[in-house]
Amino acid sequence: MFKRILVPLDGSVRAEQALPLATHIARTYNSIIVLTRIVDIFETVGASSIQAAALANEIREIQEKEAQEYLQRIRGARELEQPGTVIEIHTGDVATTLLEMIARGSIDLVVMSSHGYTGYKQWVLGSVAQKMVHDSPAPILIQRESYAFPCGTGSDNIRLCVALDGSELAETIIRPTLYLAAACADVGKREVHLLRVVKAIDADRVEIFRKIHKLDIQQFLYNEATSYLKEISERLNEGAAAQLGVHVTWSVSMGSDIAQTIIREVEGEIPVQHMPFPYALLALATHGRSGIARWAAGNVAERIFNNTKLPLLVVHPPKKQ
Template sequence: MKKILVPCDFSDSAIQAFKFALQIAKQSKGEIILLHVVEPPFLRGTMLVPPLYFEENFLNDMTVSAEKNFEELKSKWANEGIKIHTLVEHGPTTKTINRIAEENKADLIVMGTQGATGFKEFLVGSNTEKVVRFSSLPVLAIRKSLELSRIKNIVFPTTLDPKQNKLLSHIRELQNFFSAKLHLLLVNTPHNMKRTSDEKVMMEEYAKEFDLQNYTINTRNDFYESDSIINFTNEIQADMIAMGTHSRKGLAHLFSGSMTEDVVNRMDCPIWTYSIKD
């Protein structure tokens, strides 16, 4: 987590993401790229305001405003010694975020969300959901910043898919960074039920296959995966949830989109996602 991209619209949720990213950068001795994306307006031309003239002035004004806000943000929250780059880019938000991440070889995107409403939009086509879907990088969604030292228990819901080498590599990195315990969670539903006698053996083999350390094995039976994940996370008072996603279906590689929406809408803790490509 040496190079962290933080898309920023200067909302409270974006500031929370920036504050959390600062802590990550401090611990990793990394750097932050603060990015503000301005989408050009699409207006029909009129005799009074030609669209090119309007757009040029609009973009210039928005750029000046963003640069001023960047300075205030850094002055209020940034720590000495942390390298922070600021960028103002014009274009489609999602594509621009992913392009800047690739061009700058970022290895983590930290984005803010407003909670229930923000995460509802997150999962029905908003910019954050699209970033999660198409980004080749891990994405960490933050509702409220918290101290890194508080993250000691990470819930990792899994389907025990053996073809998850990249995902598990990132999971181990995430766990090591926070020096946290990993809690593997297998949820049985009426449509996806495994025999109780097989569950523990399967999970132990999975953990051994991917060389997991400092972990617990947990299974739950429920009608809905989301309820089980939420209840388990609250039960052990976990500090983060780490989930694999699918590039074609957004947050649906391990779970249905509506289920994941339910989880993140009802949880305050950070949600880490990684998109598994086909």
């Protein structure tokens, strides 16, 4: 599935933490790795310095040469010995240029760190990475500095959690998650868990609905979510997941705050320092249901991105015409 893997780098050690993960996936699927560094002239010279603006071409040439030397050094590193590694250097706004590269270069996966430089050049989920996960048509795999996604750990089991909301758009994250699990653990030790959170309804509203419609709406929604996940997991375990040697499980949770409930489920009830989380990664789509219940790049997804400590696999599926 992952034929071309894009790894954006900004020259920092933190950003380079994405390299071992990208390299392992590339070796598993014989992928091409595209190493890129974006030269942002505006970030360097600003908009107010006429003298600096006049030297923009000279500054760009210097920075492009530095970027070329840097990427050549990264490509030559022993741990990145990958025949299909190529280098691309571009000039422009970082997030916009990366999105253009994805659209133009048939990128199947982007692997990047959630942090790069600090201060003005930071690559945090509030800037470049956040725009990427909101707008990229290719899956974005975000590595964490404090809790790195384990890849190729040999004897360890690996559990990935996929958060679903019942929509076909949200389901687009399942396939890349299965392939990621298959790349990062041995057969028999790969699990993808499907999670759906049912929003808890106020008790008074449940009672009113029961009196009017003779139906327990809360139980109905819970049963609907249960049937939905059961059907999907059975289909996957008999088809795509079985072919990749991945076992699919599922569960339904209930909570008044969907984002908070998802984070609690994937990180555990009581965070314990230096202890592993129940899951190695959280995967979800930035679009789900339409209208008021949607999981768009708004409240639920936004809060998950900014609050979970786990590595993330995110896809922004195109809406059907």
